[in-house]
Amino acid sequence: MKQYYPLIFCVFLIVVSCRHKSDQQPFYTKKNSVQYEDKSTLAYKDCLELPADTSTTSDLPGIDIFKDRKSGKTYLSFLSPVSKSILIYDYDAKICIKKIPLFVDGPNGTNPNTVPSMIKMLSLDTVAYFNFDHLYLLNGEGTVLKKFNLGRDASSKESKNESFIAKPNPGTYSPIVHYGDDLILMCSYNSMAEPQTMLKDIIKINYKTGKKSAYFNRPQIFDYGYWGYNEKLYYLYGALNTKENKVILGYAAEPFLYSYDLKNNRVKKEPFIGSQFFEEINPFLKNREDVQKRIDGELMAKSAEHEICNPSYYAIFYDDKSDTYIRAAFLPRTKEEYRNPEKRFKFKCTFLLFDHNFNKTGEQVLPDFSVLDFRLMFMLNGYLHVLNREKYNNNNDKLFFDRYQIVKKP
Secondary structure (H helix, E strand, O other), X not given: OHHHHHHHXXXXXXXXXXXXXXXXXXXXXXXXXXXXXXXXEEEEEEEEEEEOOXXXXXXXXXEEEEEOOOOOOEEEXXXXXOOOEEEEEXXXXXXXXXXXXXXXXXXXXXXXXXXXXXXXXXXXXXXXXXXXXXXXXXXXXXXXXXXXXXXXXXXXXXXXXXXXXXXXXXXXXXXXXXXXXXXXXXXXXXXXXXXXXXXXXXXXXXXXXXXXXXXXXXXXXHHOOEOOOOOHHHOEEEEEEOOOOEEEEEEOOOOEEEEEEOOOOEEEEEEEOOOOOOOOOOOOEOOHHHOOOOOOHHHHHHHHHHHHHOOEEEEEEEEOOOOXXXXXXXXXXXXXXXXXXXXXXXXXXXXXXXXXXXXXXXXXXOOOOOOEEEEEEEEEOOEEEEEEHHHHHHOOOEEEEEEEEEEEOO
């Protein structure tokens, strides 16, 4: 038996090495990227026009959808930092029915000029408003009913227990999810922490009791390199599947998806969903030991160029009409395009379609950022709504949302 020990040991090393490599290397698969049954696409349907007054611009960093069970009506709410207010529209009537003020200071001050920020309507008279490190409950007059600190306070006894929670970064595509008496917020940033896998990227807070808990450790891909000092590729995006009470999650730098079960707080890794137009997303630094703690302007500029030229995954949407998901992704760009002022912001975005079993069913590239504003999108009533920049620039008395529908190919 002893004569076989060297052979057994070599086999063991090979197995461990292969497993270690497969665990550590972000990898690309042709299935669900270039190999898929191409049977659906996004087709332009029409344009939704909403009135905009002189204090309303297209600078709307937060969009939320609220369906009133009592009346059956659907409402759109927009976070408007320019007018320092939350605008609430009746979707079917296409009118603004309410404007909730956001006060800068005083007893109801929420410092509305800072980011990140996001809203979640709990009712027509109550809205959750996240701004920087704080979560507020506001009434219809903008009065602060409750205030929760979601940042880490060095003087707090809980700060040590919260040291592994990443920084909350809710937004239109990282929505605040309302489930029971809980609000669920997605996190990002904290890219300097070691190891990255110790960070938890979901915070749940009971808005009645203030009790907080954290879930979902950041995946290992972020321990294998450094994706940039601007931290855009660390963003976590998500969409609520209203039929199954779960949130589908995906990072900007990773093709794999995750599902977060709201009932039992469990996170499950889901299949690879990739684009046919690019493969891997490369880190800014392949070795995390090369990360510099002191960052100058030149280094930030190099990092920004890398992050914007790199492809990246983006918003996720769930269409309850067709039981289909959409995952947006920014296509790669050359350094020449980035350095050209006329081309710098002409981002191109592709939209990946996949069913509830995570089988890719289609992919569609929409007009670039000179036409459509990919910062302002939402899914409602079977349509993907995207703000049309061209139409808005020609008539800023209205917000123009082009509507795209998921259709089967003939």
